[in-house]
Structures are given as structure tokens and as C-alpha cells.
Amino acid sequence: MAQTIGSGVEKIKNKADILSHGVVESRRLVLSVTEDVLAQLDSYRRIKGIMRLEGNILHVGSKNWDLSRKRHIYLLGAGKACNHMAMAVDEILGSRLTRGIAIVKISEPTDVFRKTEVFVGGHPLPNAEGYRACQEILKVVDASGPDDLFIVLISGGSSALMSCPIEGVSLDDEIAVTDVMLKSGADIFEINAIRRHISQFNGGMLAKRIAARGAELIGLGISDGIGSPATDDIGIPYAKYRGTPMGPDQTTLEDARRVIKDYGVTDRLPQNVVDYLARVGPEGETPKAFPNNTYYLVNTLPDSCVYAREAAKKIGLPTLILSSFLEGESRDVGKVFASIAREIQAYGNPIAPPCMLVASGEATVTISDNTQITGHGGPSQEETLAFAIAAEKTRGACLLSMDSEGTDGTTPVAGGITDSQSYSLARKKGIDVYKALRGHASYEALEQMGDVVLTGNTGTNLCDFNLMYVPKLD
Numbered sequence: 001m002a003q004t005i006g007s008g009v010e011k012i013k014n015k016a017d018i019l020s021h022g023v024v025e026s027r028r029l030v031l032s033v034t035e036d037v038l039a040q041l042d043s044y045r046r047i048k049g050i051m052r053l054e055g056n057i058l059h060v061g062s063k064n065w066d067l068s069r070k071r072h073i074y075l076l077g078a079g080k081a082c083n084h085m086a087m088a089v090d091e092i093l094g095s096r097l098t099r100g101i102a103i104v105k106i107s108e109p110t111d112v113f114r115k116t117e118v119f120v121g122g123h124p125l126p127n128a129e130g131y132r133a134c135q136e137i138l139k140v141v142d143a144s145g146p147d148d149l150f151i152v153l154i155s156g157g158s159s160a161l162m163s164c165p166i167e168g169v170s171l172d173d174e175i176a177v178t179d180v181m182l183k184s185g186a187d188i189f190e191i192n193a194i195r196r197h198i199s200q201f202n203g204g205m206l207a208k209r210i211a212a213r214g215a216e217l218i219g220l221g222i223s224d225g226i227g228s229p230a231t232d233d234i235g236i237p238y239a240k241y242r243g244t245p246m247g248p249d250q251t252t253l254e255d256a257r258r259v260i261k262d263y264g265v266t267d268r269l270p271q272n273v274v275d276y277l278a279r280v281g282p283e284g285e286t287p288k289a290f291p292n293n294t295y296y297l298v299n300t301l302p303d304s305c306v307y308a309r310e311a312a313k314k315i316g317l318p319t320l321i322l323s324s325f326l327e328g329e330s331r332d333v334g335k336v337f338a339s340i341a342r343e344i345q346a347y348g349n350p351i352a353p354p355c356m357l358v359a360s361g362e363a364t365v366t367i368s369d370n371t372q373i374t375g376h377g378g379p380s381q382e383e384t385l386a387f388a389i390a391a392e393k394t395r396g397a398c399l400l401s402m403d404s405e406g407t408d409g410t411t412p413v414a415g416g417i418t419d420s421q422s423y424s425l426a427r428k429k430g431i432d433v434y435k436a437l438r439g440h441a442s443y444e445a446l447e448q449m450g451d452v453v454l455t456g457n458t459g460t461n462l463c464d465f466n467l468m469y470v471p472k473l474d
Contacts, residue, residue: 357470
């Protein structure tokens with residue numbers, strides 16, 4: 001199993017295509033560091049490093065549980081990294097596991113489970129299979145009792161994949177809410193403020209339901225929330241765990257109401273959702289504390305930057321972490337990266353070349369009118385396509401941007417990689433890069449250019465990973 005999904009297998013599947021054109025040496029360096037980062041972030045490897053079963057005793061980091069005192073042991077999981085998280089726990093528990101239910105974005109041929117049922121939910125928009133999985137989870141939770149143990153595995157994307165709207169809100173309503181808010185320009189915290197308050201699971205509601213049955217919960221999570229500190233010893237329980245279906249919620253009903261007003265979406269959201277959020281009282285608020293649950297934080301957003309700096313150091317390249325709070329319109333972020341590369345080559349600010357710059361966060365794409373869309377894309381691809389235009393003035397600079405879980409936006413690829421020659425090569429192929437950006441068709445353009453990054457499931461989910469190499473001019 002470790003050879004199938006562990007660090008020994010390269011994550012980037014189309015490396016030969018990427019290295020067949022452009023500034024090859026710059027691309028090679030960027031891909032080398034990215035491979036190292038993705039290997040270190042793989043949650044299968046991370047969980048296997050802190051969890052083991054010895055006889056009846058389950059060890060998780062610094063704590064242990066006597067499973068002989070438990071009637072049933074359940075695995076519940078959702079998220080874009082849930083494949084690898086659930087495989088690790090399913091393998092460790094073996095026959096001790098009563099039943100597992102995992103909701104993933106993409107099912108891979110390499111996924112191997114013994115006692116876990118896998119459902120392919122919808123992301124970024126919820127779907128019927130995710131909803132069906134939630135109905136199965138409700139049956140399991142509602143039949144549980146004080147002698148049962150739930151091991152809950154959550155990574156980014158669970159809000160869409162684990163779709164279980166409250167009574168009075170349909171699956172179609174939840175899909176519409178997600179679609180409108182993703183195109184509104186709101187950040188993920190603001191989007192979740194609405195989604196969590198119309199869900200039976202999100203915003204800690206699943207944990208609340210488990211607690212009501214008197215059952216015990218062990219949670220392992222990957223936090224893709226902007227503002228979380230980098231992880232240290234992941235075997236030590238994390239007392240400040242927040243968000244997701246299994247943790248306390250930091251958003252409020254008032255936040256949800258404010259977001260609807262601030263982004264002017266009252267007339268675009270389903271009327272029953274707007275009316276419910278406007279009138280519901282304290283009974284509709286999400287839980288704010290779970291003192292009796294045990295949480296482990298497997299990875300956080302800044303980890304990718306820390307690992308990139310370490311990987312670049314191994315090959316002798318100084319690296320500057322620009323930010324782990326990166327937000328903004330994707331194409332603007334791409335232009336900013338190019339302008340920084342130009343400053344580095346011209347004046348050695350904020351770091352002298354040759355060097356690498358790394359940033360993590362979550363850039364967004366604002367689409368106010370669906371009729372503008374002429375193709376497919378995602379934030380990372382729009383970013384690298386915009387970088388290609390601006391980077392023509394910075395010889396040898398190369399930017400990789402990817403959604404770290406392996407799928408960017410509505411496409412099957414993780415993101416894109418472009419360099420200072422990409423725009424020129426695109427013109428020679430007759431590719432109208434500006435038109436692709438206007439029509440949010442970055443995937444089609446980058447695929448023709450040979451500049452998409454293909455990984456499949458990576459085993460992690462830490463939003464966007466951005467890595468730029470800037471060489472020194474001769």
C-alpha cells in the first residue's frame with residue numbers, strides 16, 4: 001500500500017510534457033520542489049506516522065484508547081484528501097472497524113479499502129451521491145450510543161461533499177447557494193458562514209449530533225483555513241480546532257446575514273434560504289465549543305510554504321515565503337508575481353536571484369455573468385495564464401500554481417505552470433490568451449500550450465500552492 005500512495009511515487013503525472021518546452025531548467029527546479037512538498041504533505045503518510053494499533057490499544061500520538069471497551073468503532077470522513085486519510089485509518093484498524101463511510105471528490109483506481117464505503121460527492125457543487133452518503137451517516141450516528149467511538153476525518157471541500165441541508169432547504173437549494181456564492185467574489189469564510197447555517201452537518205452540527213448520543217469522537221483534520229499557524233508535533237491533540245462538521249464553528253448567523261447584504265446576493269439566492277436566515281433565532285446557531293472531543297491537526301495551510309523552503313534549501317536555492325494569507329483575484333495575483341520577479345532581477349528586492357518565492361492561500365475568480373464563460377478553468381490556471389503575459393519581460397521566470405488537492409476549479413487538472421516564454425509560444429500556436437482569460441477558459445488554453453499540471457488526488461488539501469523560480473540574469 002505504501003508504494004501505491006506513499007512518497008515513493010511521483011505526484012505530477014505529466015512531467016515529461018511540462019519539460020518538453022519553455023524554460024526547461026526553471027521548470028525542472030519548480031517541479032522538483034513541488035514534488036518534495038506534495039510527498040511530505042500526503043495525509044496517508046502523516047496519519048500512519050502518529051496512529052498505530054497494538055492489540056486492543058489504539059495509539060494516536062500522545063494518547064491511547066482501549067478498544068476492548070468500545071462496542072462499535074466507526075470511521076466517518078469527507079473532503080478532497082479523504083481518500084488517503086481514510087485509507088490510512090481503515091488499514092490501521094482493520095477488523096476492529098465496524099463500518100466506514102467516506103465522501104470523496106474523485107475515486108482513484110489506487111484507492112483500497114477493507115471496511116469503508118466510498119461515495120463520490122460533488123465539488124465545488126454538492127450532488128445527490130454526497131447527499132445519499134449523509135443519509136447513511138445519519139443512520140449510523142442516530143443508532144450509536146455511549147460505548148461507541150467515531151473517528152472523523154475531515155479535509156477541505158467537506159462543506160460541499162458532505163451535503164445535508166436542514167429541513168425546508170432542498171439539495172437543489174444548497175447547490176444554488178454554493179454556485180452563487182462561489183461566483184460572488186466572497187472568500188471561503190464568508191461562503192461558509194451561509195452554508196454552515198443551512199446544514200445538518202457543517203459548522204460542528206455533525207459533532208453535536210454525535211455528542212447527543214453520548215458517543216466519543218476523535219477527529220483528524222487538515223485545515224485549509226487562512227490564518228492557521230504551521231503545524232509542529234501533530235501527535236499532540238490540538239485544543240483550538242475550529243470549523244468543519246466535527247469542530248466548533250467560528251461563523252455566526254449574523255455573519256451569514258452580513259455576507260448576503262455585503263455581496264448583494266439577496267435576489268440571486270433561493271428565497272427560502274434568505275427568509276430562513278433572516279428570521280431564525282438562537283436555535284439556528286451553530287455550536288461554539290466541544291470540550292470533550294480529541295482533535296489532531298494533520299496539516300495546515302502554511303505547511304506547504306515551510307516544506308517548500310526546506311526543499312529548495314536542499315538544492316541550494318534561497319527561498320522567500322511571501323505569504324500564507326494570499327487572497328485576491330487570480331489573474332491579478334499572476335500579474336503581481338510577474339512584477340515581483342521583475343523587481344528581483346532588476347534590483348535584487350526583496351531577495352537576490354537566483355531564488356524561489358512561495359505563497360499559499362486562496363485566490364478567487366469573480367464571475368458575475370455565466371454567459372461570459374466559454375470554457376473551463378480554475379483560480380490557479382487563470383493565475384498562471386495571466387502570469388505568462390506579464391512574465392515575458394522577466395527572462396527565465398517560472399510560476400507553478402496549483403490547487404494542492406489535485407483539481408483546480410471545474411477541471412481535472414491541479415493547476416498550471418508557465419514561464420517567460422509561454423506567451424510567445426502560445427501566440428505561435430494561435431492561442432488567444434486574452435480571449436481565454438475573458439471567457440474563463442484557461443484550462444483549454446493551458447492544455448493546448450502543454451502547461452497544465454496533472455496529479456490526481458495528492459492526499460492533501462491546503463488550498464492554493466504557488467511557487468516561482470527567478471534566475472539571475474547573465
